[in-house]
Amino acid sequence: MATIIDVAKKAGVGIATVSRVINKSGYVKQETREKIERVIKEIGYVSNEIARSMTLQRNNIVAFVLPDCLHFFFGELLYHVEQELYQKGYKLMVCNSSEQLEKEIVYIDMLKTNRVDAIILLTNNDIEPYLDKSFPIVSFDRKFKDVPFVASDNYMGGVSAARHLIDKGCKHFMFIGDDAQGDKTPVQTEVSKRRLGYLDELKRNGIEEVIQIEYPLGNYLYLPEYVHQIIADHPEVDGIFAISDVVAAEVIFNIEKGGRNVPDDVKVVGYDGGRSYFKLGKRITSISQSPELIAQAIVSIILRLVNDQSSESVITPVTINLGETT
């Protein structure tokens, strides 16, 4: 492949001048510039970003370590993060951890030897001890010490869900979500605030008795048998807030399999927005977090970090997206 030296030789100039033309930096006589540009076209020179990274000590690559992109919201987030980064001149490397701590550790290690400029981390694992805080990291839905994070307004999401179910006349409430809350686990996610907002708002409305279902961490998991049992065990419940749309879908499926109707007998609110490329079944009423806003926040934090500026965490607003399940 042609190098900057080939261009310089053929154009009869020094390589510094070629570099100036390529980077539009410094002064170059119009005439020289044109000659160089002509030669570049002629020999089909393409600049080498690796060599560039070498001298500049950065490669404009950001990595996203996340469980997978199959869960619709993760897919949306990945999509928008990439779009946003691209606009700012960054490329995106994807690392699917499949939710495994060991893989996350290996990935982060690898990313450091690859000298990516920053890492976006989306995990429910207890990875805090392995994190190198001197490396630019931003996390999603998760608070680590000294690491800025982005999360939707999980607490308000819980509040909205409660308020909506109350408005719809529900009397017996349930929450289904993961157990990363308080001091029960080493891991504390921002997501756990969905539960808090929900319970608080119900309490403010005089409702103290709420059936709380907890399952192992990981809101993209759904546990068919488990959910089936839960639904069967609590026939009195008529208002359910599920921690994600995936779980909500599982809940709805089981309620209807049990011969009851959603929303007539039981109303269900999910979290993530109720969006899907599949127009099958009822649209879920859901607390909607915006992947665009979140992606923007993540990228703006990254931009600060790579410039050695500190950055605050960001909470993005949520809305309730009315579907056919409440």
Next chain:
Amino acid sequence: MATIIDVAKKAGVGIATVSRVINKSGYVKQETREKIERVIKEIGYVSNEIARSMTLQRNNIVAFVLPDCLHFFFGELLYHVEQELYQKGYKLMVCNSSEQLEKEIVYIDMLKTNRVDAIILLTNNDIEPYLDKSFPIVSFDRKFKDVPFVASDNYMGGVSAARHLIDKGCKHFMFIGDDAQGDKTPVQTEVSKRRLGYLDELKRNGIEEVIQIEYPLGNYLYLPEYVHQIIADHPEVDGIFAISDVVAAEVIFNIEKGGRNVPDDVKVVGYDGGRSYFKLGKRITSISQSPELIAQAIVSIILRLVNDQSSESVITPVTINLGETT
């Protein structure tokens, strides 16, 4: 950051020896090796993959240019491609084209200056004229001159769909899919063979009259109004093969909205496997292409390409996944 030179100095050896230890290449006395390893740990040395890429003239990065990862099958494919590449020591860069030719062109250009080792291309655009055939490229579901591709057995998929609908007693058949076939468009996708297989098999069974619906290229698109009209216009049809699950879902939605039942009144077969993280609505009977097999095929082709070996295209088998829509 510490470099190989720092390690060499501190260990009192030459940098070549350190390099040998890091890469486990060549002979190094056990004693020296241990000393170097100790120093590496001590000063927290992490090798620099950029510098490595510089000398080795490859960076073990592969890029995947695809429309998005929101369409479930694309998400599955992305996931498995990344997993497969990771196993082989490669990293994955994602480039969402959002289906736009201009973006694809800009991305491919960028990827070349970034010197990625290979590009995986998934597109329905007429990008052939812009392709640099000297660069390692593998495409999915699409045949370009001199570019190996991977595709599922689209023709057999069409045949299976037809056979299944016939078995189920359908009499009036329809196909809904894109129009990239024959010489009608400059773009010819492998996907268009779904239609051929379907029509051929119907013909072999004495069925010549098939309503063929064509919409603009892009099987991940769904056109709500259009599908609505199609369904309304053809009340006699009782067997439909849709080119993708997304389209099938739209079809089913519209049939049921029109007051008819699936599968009692109309049977519908989709393509992609009927998988989804959302357990809502009926499971679609669908021709299933395996994202794992496809990812394996893609990566094995890439491995050949980066080693300057030529490679054949690969067709992966399909199965029919019975759901509740036939």
Next chain:
DNA sequence: TTGTAAGCGTTATCAC
């Protein structure tokens, strides 16, 4: 076994 030194393709500092 080990060390020296020549690349790899840029950018950027400094003279000119």
Next chain:
DNA sequence: GTGATAACGCTTACAA
């Protein structure tokens, strides 16, 4: 305005 030249951090002949 422009051109040498020294980094950047590594691999790999080639010598020792």
